[in-house]
Amino acid sequence: MKRATFWALVATALLTTACALPPAKNAKSAEQMKTEESANMITPMTEKRETLVATGYAVISIQNHRNASQQRLLAIRASKLDAYRALTEQVYGQQLDANTTIADMTVMSDTFRARVEGVVYGAVLVSITPVGDDTYETTLSLDRRIVNDLRSLYIAQLSTKR
Numbered sequence: 001m002k003r004a005t006f007w008a009l010v011a012t013a014l015l016t017t018a019c020a021l022p023p024a025k026n027a028k029s030a031e032q033m034k035t036e037e038s039a040n041m042i043t044p045m046t047e048k049r050e051t052l053v054a055t056g057y058a059v060i061s062i063q064n065h066r067n068a069s070q071q072r073l074l075a076i077r078a079s080k081l082d083a084y085r086a087l088t089e090q091v092y093g094q095q096l097d098a099n100t101t102i103a104d105m106t107v108m109s110d111t112f113r114a115r116v117e118g119v120v121y122g123a124v125l126v127s128i129t130p131v132g133d134d135t136y137e138t139t140l141s142l143d144r145r146i147v148n149d150l151r152s153l154y155i156a157q158l159s160t161k162r
């Protein structure tokens with residue numbers, strides 16, 4: 001009986017030792033592992049493409065100015081800002097809030113609010129192109145390495161707020 005217990009303990013010790021992490025892995029702090037896990041969550045999105053590309057649009061005729069040349073300049077600026085917004089959505093995502101009010105089994109109100117917030121630097125202006133007679137299209141691109149930097153800074157900022 002004692003022999004069986006002895007061999008059961010030896011087998012258990014061997015099996016649990018095989019499940020342990022190598023010493024190099026055990027030396028990592030919990031904070032380092034959290035950072036790596038966070039980075040792994042965002043890595044697949046950015047590895048798919050070398051650059052993120054975003055396009056923005058603006059209509060010339062609705063710009064608030066009497067001078068046609070100034071309207072074109074304002075449309076170019078608005079299309080560039082729209083492209084930056086689209087780029088920010090790709091880097092950080094988009095926060096959506098929705099509210100639906102139902103009374104007597106009828107939808108009384110259905111509202112959605114989208115919010116994008118973030119810092120983008122290093123974007124390259126690819127093109128500003130007139131589309132048709134009344135619209136401008138602006139295309140921006142952002143290198144994957146810069147996207148990784150932006151996301152790392154964002155995650156670090158979130159972790160310091162908590």
